[in-house]
Amino acid sequence: MNISIFGLGYVGAVLIGSFARGGHNIIGVDVDAGKVNMVAAGKSPIIEKDIEELISDGVKNGKISGSTDHYNAVMKTDVSMVCVGTPSKPSGELDLSYVLRVCESIANAIKDKNSYHLIVIRSTVIPCTSEEKIIPLIEQISSKKFGQDFGLVMNPEFLREGSAVGDFFSPPLTIIGARYEKDFDIVASLYSHLPSKIIRTSLRAAEMMKYASNAFHALKITFSNEIGAICKQYGIDAGEVMEIFCMDKKLNISPAYLKPGFAFGGSCLPKDLRALVKAAQVRDLEVPLLKAISISNEMQIKNAFNLICEKNVKKIGVLGFAFKGGTDDLRESPIVALIEMLIGRGYELKLFDRHVSIARLVGANRRYIQERIPHISRLMVDSAQELIKDSELIILGNDDEELQSVMNQLDSSQYVIDLRPAGKDKFSTPANYERING
Numbered sequence: 001m002n003i004s005i006f007g008l009g010y011v012g013a014v015l016i017g018s019f020a021r022g023g024h025n026i027i028g029v030d031v032d033a034g035k036v037n038m039v040a041a042g043k044s045p046i047i048e049k050d051i052e053e054l055i056s057d058g059v060k061n062g063k064i065s066g067s068t069d070h071y072n073a074v075m076k077t078d079v080s081m082v083c084v085g086t087p088s089k090p091s092g093e094l095d096l097s098y099v100l101r102v103c104e105s106i107a108n109a110i111k112d113k114n115s116y117h118l119i120v121i122r123s124t125v126i127p128c129t130s131e132e133k134i135i136p137l138i139e140q141i142s143s144k145k146f147g148q149d150f151g152l153v154m155n156p157e158f159l160r161e162g163s164a165v166g167d168f169f170s171p172p173l174t175i176i177g178a179r180y181e182k183d184f185d186i187v188a189s190l191y192s193h194l195p196s197k198i199i200r201t202s203l204r205a206a207e208m209m210k211y212a213s214n215a216f217h218a219l220k221i222t223f224s225n226e227i228g229a230i231c232k233q234y235g236i237d238a239g240e241v242m243e244i245f246c247m248d249k250k251l252n253i254s255p256a257y258l259k260p261g262f263a264f265g266g267s268c269l270p271k272d273l274r275a276l277v278k279a280a281q282v283r284d285l286e287v288p289l290l291k292a293i294s295i296s297n298e299m300q301i302k303n304a305f306n307l308i309c310e311k312n313v314k315k316i317g318v319l320g321f322a323f324k325g326g327t328d329d330l331r332e333s334p335i336v337a338l339i340e341m342l343i344g345r346g347y348e349l350k351l352f353d354r355h356v357s358i359a360r361l362v363g364a365n366r367r368y369i370q371e372r373i374p375h376i377s378r379l380m381v382d383s384a385q386e387l388i389k390d391s392e393l394i395i396l397g398n399d400d401e402e403l404q405s406v407m408n409q410l411d412s413s414q415y416v417i418d419l420r421p422a423g424k425d426k427f428s429t430p431a432n433y434e435r436i437n438g
């Protein structure tokens, strides 16, 4: 394939060398003539393991050339990859000016092109940038139509400096955000020789994926630093703790607890987190990340409350209110906290939870229910059917075995707010259905 690569920094330099090794014809484009001249001379504009050899081989084999001429680079190629910088503005906002400027130049050339041209965004951009800024800009300047005359794909870059070439040839995943199948197919073919899985998603989800990944990586580093600092204060080998921690591939290093839903609760997480933060504080240690977890968790309850208040209803049914499905444990249930806020605001509530109903009569939690939350116990009804009758809004707190049939009985005026973790089940959602997060 003939590919023009815009931006000869860390990402662009690795791409020109690596795609040339795959047999493609590459034009490396930059506004910095010094970098372009280096590439044209077979030298790498960046210092990175194995890159020098890839670029010098590519130039020797006639697979790589350099240019400062954006127009000609687009005219001579079928695919343009955008790898220019997206630095922070002083406000923290992303500076898109380099990306938009390159896209403007590409659009000026597309205007005069008779063949289909595909633009691949590899720079990190905030969700919706492609759909709301880049595509309209290209359409406006080129007077050409997205999906008909040109394509656009978001293909986030996951390489790490220091092991960038190795990461290119063995990426964790290849993510291609595309609206049109043909655009996806072109980009997927560029990576078909690599061992990683190729995932197709929407443009905006691909943009978001990069941020979710980087935020998580930063979170992991800060988390292990705070755990390490607590270990140090207590004379514990932090390296050993984290090594053992990482051996748990079921709950720790796993998809567990990574599904967006509602606040956590129960008899362990809230109290143990509080105790850990306190243990750090008594040794004069600040652990702002660990401390912020409870604050953020409280915020989830307030967000749910606000979302419910926005609906302008009076009668609410809560289906499932133990801290998670399949249990009768109500201790520190965030759904109970939400129910108490709703009672305080004067809503008419009906509650049903199969497991709590049993516990109310016979279980170990009977005393807890009778003594600690009698005001909640009084609002319980005997079946899910009774709960949905007359409720203008139904909150799905956790799973219930009759959920699908209950959902089928709702009419289109009834709101449903789902607090359960995403991807739980694939029931056909009622008309006014909404998830708390996502």
Ligand SMILES: NC(=O)c1ccc[n+]([C@@H]2O[C@H](COP(=O)([O-])OP(=O)(O)OC[C@H]3O[C@@H](n4cnc5c(N)ncnc54)[C@H](O)[C@@H]3O)[C@@H](O)[C@H]2O)c1
Binding pocket: 006, 007, 008, 009, 010, 011, 012, 029, 030, 031, 032, 035, 083, 084, 085, 086, 098, 101, 102, 122, 123, 124, 125, 157, 158, 159, 160, 161
């Ligand atoms: N560096 C990394 O490890 C890494 C990893 C993943 C993603 N990313 C993302 O990839 C993008 C590029 O990062 P980088 O580190 O390679 O940037 P960089 O700053 O090293 O390089 C950017 C290059 O773009 C060039 N440029 C600027 N305007 C241009 C224009 N109008 N036309 C042509 N070239 C132009 C600059 O001269 C520079 O050489 C960023 O969005 C970054 O967030 C970087």
